[in-house]
Amino acid sequence: MADPLAEIVTLLRPRMKFSKIASGAGPWRLRKEGDGHLFYGAVVEGSCRLQVEGREPLTLEANDFVLIPAAADFIMTSLHPGAEGMALSEPTRLPSGEFRLGDLEGPVNVRNLVGHCAFASPDAALLVSLLPDLVLVRGEARLATLVAFVGEEARTAKPGQEVVLAHLLEVMLIEALRSAASLGASPGLLRGLADDRLAAAIRRMHEAPGRGWSVAELAREAALSRSAFFERFGRQVGVAPMAYLLTWRMALAKGLLRRGGGAVAEVAEKVGYSSASAFSVAFARHVGMAPARYAREGSASA
Structure with missing residues (x-):
């Protein structure tokens, strides 16, 4: 787990x-x-x-x-x-x-x-x-x-x-x-993990970051209705469920790219993106540079 x-x-x-x-x-x-x-x-x-x-x-x-x-x-x-x-x-x-x-x-x-x-x-x-x-x-x-x-x-x-x-x-x-x-x-990760229902969903996000999660699927993991899960997650963790998942995926992607954990397409698949282009757009929006450039600069400074 x-x-x-x-x-x-x-x-x-x-x-x-x-x-x-x-x-x-x-x-x-x-x-x-x-x-x-x-x-x-x-x-x-x-x-x-x-x-x-x-x-x-x-x-x-x-x-x-x-x-x-x-x-x-x-x-x-x-x-x-x-x-x-x-x-x-x-x-x-x-x-x-x-x-x-x-x-x-x-x-x-x-x-x-x-x-x-x-x-x-x-x-x-x-x-x-x-x-x-x-x-x-x-x-x-x-x-x-x-x-x-x-x-x-x-x-x-x-x-x-x-x-x-x-x-x-x-x-x-x-x-x-x-x-x-x-x-x-x-509010934050600690409050989320202290809530048994939310903790089940958070752990599943960490176990399978590459899965195409939806709020409805995460709500089922937490044994809550979609609306109750969304409201409870935001109140306890301080961000929406998909925002938390995106933060975690970007952190994992940066680690993989720095360590040479595969080509951009492989990294994209590992963190839940169906195409390298969709991943590149999301990565550039959050990090400020394309994943290929980030990988080159990360390996050069290692």
Whole structure:
């Protein structure tokens, strides 16, 4: 059986940019400008406040985990009254390698494990659009442990580090995203997979992307009427069923073309197009270039 969540995380190919331990003491305020890369953080001890642009502030406690797949601007502060309006704090690297905010000598009020990842996949924007824009998982010590493993591996220089880190990041992302699915994330793939009826249709799309699916056929897979399926899919996943299928087909097509997975006609058939010309038109509309050109440029940059 297809596992859509694992397939998408694997296609994203997460790569570590940096990982660090950050602590705060006394009042402090930190602002990070969004760079579009994935941000994650786990609170090891204490508490702090997170304000993501366009969202209500969140108070984070020990064993809370936050994930922002395409990081926007955000502010983190201590819980001291008035911390939201104070001047920005500059982190100081301590001899231990930890980064300290606020008072260098005072008792710590929070300690976080934080990191940034980039996605090696050129399809990252397409795939990230299927994920929630923010994931918050509360009280899961297992996630904090995974983040600690990632941080420890990032700070070593052992053989095979890149491969180990890539797999650890994939496990961390899958664990975080499936935890968020059980908690009812914002509309997206996770909400769809948490709905047993919709999950059946989503898995069938992933198992057989080359099949000529219609909304009516997908509705039958979900054991719903066509209208009920269409409305429920849009509400839970955030896009129409055929738009989701198109996104997945284009991501698969780009991967096949980059890896030399066949001629354009063969790729077209694998992702559900009856002719190379129909596929080429759809591909060019969504990617901005013809599939043959994309294949040449992809192989040249590999």
